[in-house]
Amino acid sequence: MAVTMHDVAQRAGVSIKTVSNVVNGYPYIRAQTRERVEAAIDDLGYRVNMSARNLRTRRTGLITLAVPELSLPYFAELADAVISAADAAGWTVLIEQTSASRERETEVLSGRRRHLTDGLIFSPLALGPDDLGLFAVDFPLVLLGERVFGAPADHVTMNNVAAAKAATLHLASLGRRRIAVIGAHEGEQVGSAALRTAGYREGLEEAGLPFVPELVGEAGLWHRSTGAEAMSRMLDDGVELDAVFALNDALALGALHALHAHRIDVPGDVALIGFDDVDDAKYSVPALTSVDPGRDQIAHTAVELLLERIGATGPGGANGAGDPAPFRKVVPDSRIVGRESTGDVGTGEPSRVVGTQAGGTELVSVRTVV
């Protein structure tokens, strides 16, 4: 049925190996031969059979990205970025949704599909520090997020503490003294909420501001609605504040809504900053200042590390049987994207990026490789 190399070889009057050479860009081929082969390929509409190639090369050219859910904007945008980065390197991404369930997250590491691809980029949400053993796998693995540290795998994470601190200092640098935080998880030690809250406290301290418990708004789920509720609660309680740091953008957008409902001007009366820099942040009114945790760089770095582990220059590349490199931990640059909600720009479009050396904000902009 399908056209094979054999057919092409016959048509071009060469051997099958020559066709293979042409297809794979082997350089030492007479130009004339190549042309003939290429003509035959076009005529016959030949396409390499990936299954056969994969069987032979022991490589699929696919990598897996496992995330909780694509319905969550952060992960959808992360997936977008990972796919694009992989694409640029000639690789294809297969997405696995775990629903943040232990069972499915475990399955990702060992299940049926595991063997469909050459490596895994994994953002766990159910598995935690107690499951370190599960991550000791015998295939290329790059971990994402802040649930698990110290696993025997490469890890790309974000500098939650430093970035949160910078966000807080950014608000302080605008002259704000009563900076609320929304989305805290009281008593929690692990995960984004704990880390970002810690950064908030560090920021206060460095700015010489006191930590005020009533300025801390709890919100279990980080949704718009919970953000709005936490904000409303605080306002209804008569808490005085002139700035809000929301631990993610959904919370921030919800808080923005509540502020409006209370007739509070943003950024005039209250400055607002979020975290994640999701697409929506650009489109709110006023546009939302946010911390870009380096999503694109995270995606890019994760793909890069994984492909390095896979040891290939391309999907068909040779497996360099080199030394097993030590596991690396990479923390991409974060930056504050200044928009209207902190008065950083006058227009409706994002523009000024408050980065490492940007005026008024001292943002730790690390790229740590351990």
Place this chain on the structure above:
Amino acid sequence: MAVTMHDVAQRAGVSIKTVSNVVNGYPYIRAQTRERVEAAIDDLGYRVNMSARNLRTRRTGLITLAVPELSLPYFAELADAVISAADAAGWTVLIEQTSASRERETEVLSGRRRHLTDGLIFSPLALGPDDLGLFAVDFPLVLLGERVFGAPADHVTMNNVAAAKAATLHLASLGRRRIAVIGAHEGEQVGSAALRTAGYREGLEEAGLPFVPELVGEAGLWHRSTGAEAMSRMLDDGVELDAVFALNDALALGALHALHAHRIDVPGDVALIGFDDVDDAKYSVPALTSVDPGRDQIAHTAVELLLERIGATGPGGANGAGDPAPFRKVVPDSRIVGRESTGDVGTGEPSRVVGTQAGGTELVSVRTVV
């Protein structure tokens, strides 16, 4: 290196074929034999080599879903649903992002990756009615969306006109007489905007309401910000209205924002309904009533049709060389999900579904198969 069937066979003291039979669930195997084989599989940690199986069976067990961008919530949620539906049938999905560019959309139909999977679910946004020829491909293809009709492929679309009409009638059934529409594209003949606007006009007519040009708000891009702008414009112009039908949820959420800014109570003064029923609709304040175009069913049906075309009961299933079935067009049920923005529920959570026979709303709830 890797464990093969051969190793397992040897260990279990059976032939390779027996191992194959066990692995593939062939029923006629002595229980004892099966146990021995299974034990050997566990001991050795054997996993089928997909590449080899694929080569042999001429099937990959993968399907492609091509969408413009995962960053767009509607497509992220669609992808979520498609992955889940395929997963339930034992298939795996590979996502391709086209950025809505002609080049990439064309490539999806014929490019390098085409041969990585057994079939394609494709939601084009750049290719249009003029490109019908491109869709005449020789592999299983299911089209999504409303850009292309009449292509030689199965097609799952939504009943834009009927659903938009139902949305309009829903507002009318609440006693609203001045129903605005937001997101119109003046002069456009193809695509969602045109179809939904047509449904709006049909709804008005059926409700005995006049079509009033000043109640039509244009919005090129369907974003929150453009929705807010269109709404504000209308309000600032002093247009009187008591209901708004936004052509998608982003527009609706933007409009909601503008209504709030103008101190207009929703749903008290103005009732609001969106389209798409994205996740965010649940979390706005007030929660947004929306038209669920049957996203889950679209995903489900698309997968179903595609697998049918592929002619398989499972990823390894046999290819029924039956008659080439005629191309089908399926229009899943749409339904209105009533929430607070139309006063349909009292709580913060979505609950009542105004469907086919629900009181007050006559919603065409077709499942057309052509």
Place this chain on the structure above:
DNA sequence: TTGTAGGCGTTATCAC
């Protein structure tokens, strides 16, 4: 119920 032979389409190894 289980075993044997052969080939799926490709790439790698070697001659030529």
Place this chain on the structure above:
DNA sequence: GTGATAACGCCTACAA
């Protein structure tokens, strides 16, 4: 530079 030939690991006959 190019051409035979042997794997890669599995599944489909068919045979026993």
